[in-house]
Amino acid sequence: MAESQCVVKLGRYRVNMLDKLGQGAFGVVYRGVDTKTETQIAAKQIELKETPEGGDALAELKAMQSVPSHDNIIKLLDFQYHGNSYWILVEYCDCGDLTAYFKNYTPVPDATKLELMLQVSAAVNHLHSQPEPVTHRDLKPQNIMLRYGATDDRPVVKVTDFGLSKSADTGKTFLMNTVAGTPCFMSPEQFSQEGYTSSVDIFAMGLIFLGMINFDEVQDILPMYKEDIDAGMAIPPGLQLLNAAKSGLDPPVLVRQRASDGTLVEQVKKVIEKMVCFDKSNRPLSKEVTEMLQGIFSQISKLPPPPPKPKAEPIAMLEQHRAETRSDEMSKNAGAEDDVTALALKVTKQVVHEDLERAIREDSGAVGFLRALEERNSQLDEILKQITSDDSDDDGDTDGDLAKLQKGDRVEVDLDEEKVKKLQVNHGGWNTRMKHYLGVKGKVESKTRRRAVVRFTDGQRWSYNIKALRKIEADEDTSEDLDDFQKSVLLSMGKHRDVAVEGLFKKYDIVKLSDEEEIVKLLQEGHGGWNERMKLSLGVKGLVNRVEFGNVRVEFVNGDTWALNPEVLIKAEEEETGNDDLETGDFVLIRPVSEQEARLLQQDHGGWAAGMEKSLGHTGVVKDVLPGSKVKVEVSQQPWVYNKSLITLVCKKEEMVRVLLRRQSAL
Structure with a gap:
């Protein structure tokens, strides 16, 4: 399969489905590119599912949007809905996860380890310090990434993957008892399925720190010692503590002092001992952990020099995007310009101009310019073939009238x-x-x-x-x-019935198809008939597109469009389409008012921008709910800020997820 066929377009972003970076609790992460800034990004395709662990498909998005930005938390760039999937787009971390960093830059100096620990602690403290504190619940080395960008003096920690995160007061017990997390870094209370607090993050963080200290011995970030692994005693520390408590035995020693430990490591291990104790009430808060680590870090007079930056990788999708842009421009001009030669010359001129700029930038002189032209020659040939080709039709001439x-x-x-x-x-x-x-x-x-x-x-x-x-x-x-x-x-055929039907339904009405399959089948006779695929739209909401031949054509939120007998449709009640409780991810309609009315409503509510008139009467996804009765909605991959009065709710995101889950399982 050609790589171009595996590129997903998400607004200004391009995602390469062949370039998998990793997998989280609720989806797969791919490498992508921001075509506007020409930088790499990471794109997570959310798997729509609910799990026994208590997470939900959009928990990550909720958490990332609810928490203010922080240097050590992965930056949310955007989210998109495309191809029956939600996509979360975040900054790209060129050093990989914590384990990959340790393996690539081994040996990592103790001072650098402490520097990274402090950044992890700062991120967790930021999560726990919110008015509605967020507990990650799945801290592990794979969810701690490192970015070493062009403007960074040293590698920067980025905590990521909030698929299992939950909001609750740091001192209160969660009203849940799910075994959420990765066993190796889980606390005793998570194993016992008892109520637990945000202290589970403290326990996991302590085990990660222990694994960082033991890396040179184990060659992995695991909260264990080589002798235990060699003896086949690699039991998760949280489970060891739980088993000892249930049996009335002395708790195992999770943090062992070594003769080879320096002063810095000894002090860090004392902090870790407090973090991984059995009794969750005795563990320090994230703020206290950060303060203790800062105290130790302040004793370091000089940090080791930073490692070399990762080699910059060519962004292949950018060249493809540029080629597509040229092709789009060519298509726009094709209908108005019949002179193939003139059009080809325009494309040639653009290509030569790009190569000339590159040759000048690389200071490669005439030789470099000629080499660039040679590289482009095959591309130009393809463009000319496309212009003069007869498409897929070989059965006649279409160059006449x-x-x-x-x-x-x-x-x-x-x-x-x-x-x-x-x-x-x-x-x-x-x-x-x-x-x-x-x-x-x-x-x-x-x-x-x-x-x-x-x-x-x-x-x-x-x-x-x-x-x-x-x-x-x-x-x-x-x-x-x-x-x-x-x-x-x-x-x-029924056109005379349109007047009667239009009295019941009109364009942009929000309707729901009856969920009674046999009744719908019966009533569809003579009204477009029944298609087995219609099962996916039973009980689903949609928008009336038009009334024709006595039928109502409805575009459903699952992407299907059907011509239906008006008797199988239920018109949404006014309270179902209210906009008082809009949330990120909700599916909405931009009201089809006149441009003049829309401009008036937009005053002091985001203003008016060229192109917004095209969004009137179209659907979109809520990207953010802003103060002052303003809502950010993405329509046809273009985000705009609207007065809430211009928004009509079509369906809530939870309903959207259920519809998509049903469609996904059927397909």
């Missing part, structure tokens, strides 16, 4: 049903109702190189392969497109 069709031209559909059916393959497809428009005249509403959308006098639109159309010249008969017989056929 049809190729010159423009918006507003009058056309007539071919009368040969079988011919039109064949031509419609890969060009909009065939719908049985299209046979009533064979030989009928209409107007071109829009056109691409191979396809035209035709509107007929009854308001119906169909997308046609342009070879199924004949252009009507100006001197031909300009009578109505539909004769009396054709009109009577259309009316008999």
